[in-house]
Amino acid sequence: xxxxxxxxxxxxxxxxxxxxxxxxxxxxxxxxxxxxxxxxxxxxxxxxxxxxxxxxxxxxxxxxxxxxxxxxxxxxxxxxxxxxxxx
Amino acid sequence: xxxxxxxxxxxxxxxxxxxxxxxxxxxxxxxxxxxxxxxxxxxxxxxxxxxxxxxxxxxxxxxxxxxxxxxxxxxxxxxxxxxxxxxxxxxxxxxxxxxxxxxxxxxxxxxxxxxxxxxxxxxxxxxxxxxxxxxxxxxxxxxxxxxxxxxxxxxxxxxxxxxxxxxxxxxxxxxxxxxxxxxxxxxxxxxxxxxxxxxxxxxxxxxxxxxxxxxxxxxxxxxxxxxxxxxxxxxxxxxxxxxxxxxxxxxxxxxxxxxxxxxxxxxxxxxxxxxxxxxxxxxxxxxxxxxxxxxxxxxxxxxxxxxxxxxxxxxxxxxxxxxxxxxxxxxxxxxxxxxxxxxxxxxxxxxxxxxxxxxxxxxxxxxxxxxxxxxxxxxxxxxxxxxxxxxxxxxxxxxxxxxxxxxxxxxxxxxxxxxxxxxxxxxxxxxxxxxxxxxxxxxxxxxxxxxxxxxxxxxxxxxxxxxxxxxxxx
Numbered sequence: 243x244x245x246x247x248x249x250x251x252x253x254x255x256x257x258x259x260x261x262x263x264x265x266x267x268x269x270x271x272x273x274x275x276x277x278x279x280x281x282x283x284x285x286x287x288x289x290x291x292x293x294x295x296x297x298x299x300x301x302x303x304x305x306x307x308x309x310x311x312x313x314x315x316x317x318x319x320x321x322x323x324x325x326x327x328x329x
Numbered sequence: 330x331x332x333x334x335x336x337x338x339x340x341x342x343x344x345x346x347x348x349x350x351x352x353x354x355x356x357x358x359x360x361x362x363x364x365x366x367x368x369x370x371x372x373x374x375x376x377x378x379x380x381x382x383x384x385x386x387x388x389x390x391x392x393x394x395x396x397x398x399x400x401x402x403x404x405x406x407x408x409x410x411x412x413x414x415x416x417x418x419x420x421x422x423x424x425x426x427x428x429x430x431x432x433x434x435x436x437x438x439x440x441x442x443x444x445x446x447x448x449x450x451x452x453x454x455x456x457x458x459x460x461x462x463x464x465x466x467x468x469x470x471x472x473x474x475x476x477x478x479x480x481x482x483x484x485x486x487x488x489x490x491x492x493x494x495x496x497x498x499x500x501x502x503x504x505x506x507x508x509x510x511x512x513x514x515x516x517x518x519x520x521x522x523x524x525x526x527x528x529x530x531x532x533x534x535x536x537x538x539x540x541x542x543x544x545x546x547x548x549x550x551x552x553x554x555x556x557x558x559x560x561x562x563x564x565x566x567x568x569x570x571x572x573x574x575x576x577x578x579x580x581x582x583x584x585x586x587x588x589x590x591x592x593x594x595x596x597x598x599x600x601x602x603x604x605x606x607x608x609x610x611x612x613x614x615x616x617x618x619x620x621x622x623x624x625x626x627x628x629x630x631x632x633x634x635x636x637x638x639x640x641x642x643x644x645x646x647x648x649x650x651x652x653x654x655x656x657x658x659x660x661x662x663x664x665x666x667x668x669x670x671x672x673x674x675x676x677x678x679x680x681x682x683x684x685x686x687x688x689x690x691x692x693x694x695x696x697x698x699x700x701x702x703x704x705x706x707x708x709x710x711x712x713x714x715x716x717x718x719x720x721x722x723x724x725x726x727x728x729x730x731x732x733x734x735x736x737x738x739x740x741x742x743x744x745x746x747x748x749x750x751x752x753x754x755x756x757x758x759x760x761x762x763x764x765x766x767x768x769x770x771x772x773x774x775x776x777x778x779x780x781x782x783x784x785x786x787x788x789x790x791x792x793x794x795x796x797x798x799x800x801x802x803x
Contacts, residue, residue, distance in 0.1 A: 249341040253348055260352040267357035287359045294364070298355035301371060305347065309378055316382035320389075 260302055267295035332384070332475040339479035340381050346484040347374030370484060376792070377482035384478060388471055391500055400507040402467050408510040409460045416453050416765050420446060423758055425531065426577075445762035452769035459509070459773055466502045473499040481791070489792065497787035505780045512776050513768045529561060529582035531745070533575040534622040538566050538590055540631035545570030547636050548733050549592040551626070553744070556585050556603070563742035565735055568636065575622075580745040590628050593639045593675045593733065594703045594710065597630040633659075636732040638676035646671060649719070657726040665715045670697070673713055673722065677706045678731030685723040686713070706733045 274288025301308075350370030353363060380387075423442050466473075473495055480492030538546045547570050553562040561582050564572045574581040587603040589596055633640040633653050640659060642648060649662040657680070661673070682698070684691045697712040713722065742748070751757035 246337055246341055249338065249345055253341065253345045256345065256348040256352050260348060260355050263352060263355040263357065267355050270357040290359060291357050294367075295355050295357070298351050298367070301354070302348075302351050305344075305351075308347070308375060309344065312375065312378045313382050316379065316386070320383075320386045 257302065257305070260298065264295050264299045264302065267291050267298070271295060331472055335472070335475040335479045336381055336384055339475070339482040340378065342479065342482040342484065343374045343377035343381060345374075346370050346377065346482065349484050350374060366485070369486075373484070373486065373489075374482075377478070380478050380481060384475065387474065387500075391470075391503060394504055398504065398508075400504070402463075402507055405463060405507045405510060406460075409456055409463070412765065412769065413453065413456055413460075415761075416449050416456070416769075419758065419761050419765070420449050420453075422531070423449070423762075426758065442758070445758060448762050448766040452765045455770045455773060459506075459777070462502070463506050466499065466506060470499045470503045490788070493788040493791040494784065496791060497784045498781075501780050501784040501787055505776075505783070509773060509776055513772045516768070516772055529555065529586055530584045531749075532581050532583035532622065533577075533579075534581055534624045535575055536564070536566070536572040536581075536624050536626055538570045538572070538626045538628060540628055540634050541642050542632070544633060546590065546592055546628060546631055546634040546639075548735055549590050549628075549634070550735070550739065552589045552591065553582060554587050554589070555582075556587065560742060561586055561748055562744040563740075565739065565741060570634075574744070578746045579743045580749075582744060588626065590626065592628075592631065592634060593677065594701060594708050595630070595639065595641070595675065597628045600627040600629060637678060638674060638726075640674045641672055643671050643673065646715070659722075659724040661722040661724075663715070663720045663722060665717055665720060668716045670712050670714050673711045674724065675708055675710045676726065677703070677708055677733045679707065680726040680731075682709075682711070683725040683727065684711075684713075685721075685725075687721050688723075703733075704735050704739050706731075706735075 271288050271290075271292035271294075275285055275292060277285070277288070279285070347370065350367050350373070353370065354367030356364065356367075358364070423446055427442055477492045477495030477497075477499065480488040480495060482492070483489070536551055538549050538551065540546050547566060547568045549566045549570065551562075551564045551566065551572055552560065553564075555561055562574070562580075564574060564579070566572050573579070583604070585605060588599050588601075590599055591597070630642050631639055632642045632648060632651060635653075640651065640653070640661070643663060646663045646665045646667075649664050650660075651662065652660040654660075659674070663671075665671070684696060686695065691713070695714045697710075697714075699710045699712070701708050701710070711724070745751060749757075
């Protein structure tokens with residue numbers, strides 16, 4: 243297998259797992275946060291997990307957009323350089 | 330092609346980094362030791378992607394700075410080649426001098442040159458190494474930068490430092506190495522030696538100048554010319570007709586030179602006339618030969634020479650016999666084939682002269698005596714008008730001749746001191762060896778260390794050791 247293909251398939255698997263983990267985190271986070279226990283620290287951990295999963299989902303959804311924006315911005319600034327001054 | 334492929338790999342690695350970062354971010358565990366890798370990997374992915382898409386800008390910028398600084402790889406290569414060939418010539422020369430000294434039974438002296446020889450070898454190795462690095466950088470710097478970016482994009486910062494150093498090394502050395510000659514030359518210049526050494530070579534022979542029948546020609550002046558006629562050396566023979574050009578500051582060319590001998594106002598051709606390649610003194614050919622190098626110069630135009638007079642081998646008349654008694658009585662038997670005026674001899678001093686032609690006193694119409702000055706000596710030339718036939722000429726100088734003295738008005742031209750512009754060849758060897766050691770090893774190494782330090786700085790800027798851009802996610 244070509245190394246590029248290998249990395250691409252790895253990336254697809256990683257993104258699929260990331261989606262799954264997002265759902266899992268979201269569920270676990272809400273489960274902890276909504277659990278009928280009086281421990282604030284535990285509930286805060288649940289809150290953190292929910293926040294992280296939402297942020298992760300955001301960046302996951304933005305993935306291809308981020309790289310497209312980078313490519314666009316770089317192509318915007320790659321203008322020809324001025325002629326060097328002659329001594 | 331290679332660059333595109335490497336950049337594609339790098340881009341895929343950057344994307345993988347980014348998604349791995351998200352995966353870690355999304356882990357449902359409150360373990361911050363692991364979770365902090367999430368935003369770090371996302372930033373790394375984005376930064377690597379910026380670097381990948383900026384590859385062409387980076388190369389253009391480097392080429393732009395290269396042209397602004399007016400750099401040239403050709404100048405750099407010409408400089409290294411010139412220094413390498415100079416070092417080779419000097420090594421060859423040290424070998425040559427060593428061989429000469431061994432021949433002169435001074436074999437212990439070449440031992441002193443051995444450290445210089447080693448210094449030159451080290452300099453040569455160092456220069457060849459620099460040339461190799463320069464060649465790799467010049468031909469492959471874009472590939473090295475692409476490779477650096479690919480290493481930079483490997484997830485979890487495994488090869489980030491290596492990648493950053495590779496990128497900065499390529500950029501800094503591509504822009505810095507062509508300035509090495511300027512850096513070295515700003516410190517000191519090598520002692521200028523004439524290019525004569527490469528064309529005409531060097532030898533340290535002993536010249537012996539002899540006349541028609543093998544007699545020595547004392548106090549004569551030997552001129553050594555290049556093939557195109559420029560003077561390479563001018564030496565005065567001693568009372569035995571010998572010139573010692575074997576001193577370190579004298580020397581002689583060994584190839585492509587011709588010679589003439591001057592004595593008592595006459596300029597004579599010699600045998601040999603031209604040396605294309607001096608096999609007699611070719612030390613590389615027979616370095617173990619212990620006899621010192623002697624070149625016998627035969628002057629067929631001189632029949633007899635003493636410190637005060639010269640008897641010519643008369644042109645257009647065959648000399649049947651000649652005799653010189655007490656250095657002032659000369660008998661000459663000439664077979665003249667054509668009527669004409671013949672130059673017989675010249676002498677220095679103020680002697681009265683008595684000439685007998687076929688044992689009878691010569692009439693004044695037949696002879697001419699011209700006078701002139703030759704390097705502070707009063708000279709007289711004798712010419713006789715002769716018809717065809719056999720002539721018995723006897724010349725009697727009333728006073729013993731006055732020996733010529735050439736000390737006052739004549740200046741010798743030493744091949745090494747005056748033509749090669751170095752006071753002493755041994756001093757030159759010592760100075761040049763230390764110069765090349767200093768410039769090729771000390772200065773060049775300092776410059777390379779300087780470039781390496783700059784590369785390290787640029788690598789840090791790129792985030793080789795730790796992220797320099799304090800971008801935090803929330």
